[in-house]
Amino acid sequence: MSESTYTVKGMTCGHCVSSVKEEVGAVAGVRDVDVDLTTGRLTVRTAEPVPVERISAAVVEAGYELVA
Template sequence: MVNTTYQVQGMTCGHCVSAVSAEVGAIAGVREVQVDLGSGRVTVSSDQPLDVEVVRAAVDEAGYDLVEA
């Protein structure tokens, strides 16, 4: 299991958390997504390391910006 933390900008509410969790959670190999709304940190547990551009696209689809990995 690989845990990776990303910084996401623009999340302000529970709906934001749900949207990011759903989009990132749909990436193949992702087992768990934990979002800390206050800090903007998104921690992803996956079977193998994820391509940051795939994560960026999922966060973008949810309507937010991945600012660092």
């Protein structure tokens, strides 16, 4: 299992966290997602490598921005 951490910009509440977790969790290969509202950290655990572009697209679909 692989783990990657990203920063998400624009989250302000628990609903934001739920939206990001739902969208990123639906990406093929993603096994587990943790989101910390206070720090804006998104931790993604995958069974195989998942391109950052797919994670970013899921975050954008949820209404937020993945910061490099």
